Amino acid sequence: MSNEEKIVAAAIKHLNEEPTASMARLAEAIGTSRATLHRHFASREALIHTLGVCSLDRWEASQNEAGMAEAAASGDPERIAATLRAMMRLFTADADEYGFALTDHFLAAMPDLVARAEELEEREVAFYEAAQRAGVLRADLPVRWISNAVLGILIAARDSLRRGDIARRDVPDLVLTTLLHGTDGDSQGERP
Amino acid sequence: MSNEEKIVAAAIKHLNEEPTASMARLAEAIGTSRATLHRHFASREALIHTLGVCSLDRWEASQNEAGMAEAAASGDPERIAATLRAMMRLFTADADEYGFALTDHFLAAMPDLVARAEELEEREVAFYEAAQRAGVLRADLPVRWISNAVLGILIAARDSLRRGDIARRDVPDLVLTTLLHGTDGDSQGERP
Known part of the structure; x- marks a missing residue:
């Protein structure tokens, strides 16, 4: 890891x-000098931008690791369902590691990052559409609502961990069962 | 409405x-002078604090309007289920109107607002516990996870509206059916 990579990891x-x-607070928390931090990142905005790129890289890597595009192209319900489970497990870990990026208003105002996030989201929407066609996800829900609901549940996972509300080992199953089966008392409550 | 109330509504x-x-940008968007804005609010932090108080007032008002505490005390499954539906409809409108407050990092760093938010959340957790005892919500999910999942789904509702992904009239039903029945292809997809 280069010094810059170490700074980025500690800043996240x-x-x-x-x-x-603030930059001063971050330098203190990272255990470096303000001068060193400023040598790598001219402004807080430049630092946040780099962190945003890292979080988008991770999102893309998790989509690829889960085999999202291939599963969508296969149209095979079992493969799509398995990929959906793999995605949620990877995304839950990512939401924990890159938590602040999920809701940072400053990141959401950087046009190049927004454009790339939209591109990654379009790929994911194509997967959710394939999942609807294969009967893995409800076809009566707008596909973009499903995509936004996934993000909402991941924010819930992040906040539950941050606040110590639930045990880390329980999070991926809670994300999956809530997303798939909801919270109704009459539902099976089956573990995915 | 006083001038200050008008400024607050426009700022939200x-x-x-x-x-x-920024304060300069807000003054411009509201159509007032920076001097007037600063006469009412000495700093951006002071303005954000006031907006945070407004959003917590609304949250509390919606809990009360839905009759949350009374329904929880009744233990009656039908009453609790009806109250849950009323809460989600009110909260969805609130999330749309006070959207930025749901995820603002600055608000989340103001100790008095955090303390009041936790108090409101505790009341709501007590309601979700009553709903679990009454069989309205799944008893196998940690109650604080349910509370966080509700917030996550409301963030999804806010973002879906902001981005124009779904029609406003469809949002409350989507929130309810997703929260209660999930997105699994085998689920009923029944409208709540």
């Missing part, structure tokens, strides 16, 4: 705990 | 669209 970790931290 | 509306707006 700290921003997850204190998303409004 | 603009921050929903541009959550990182």
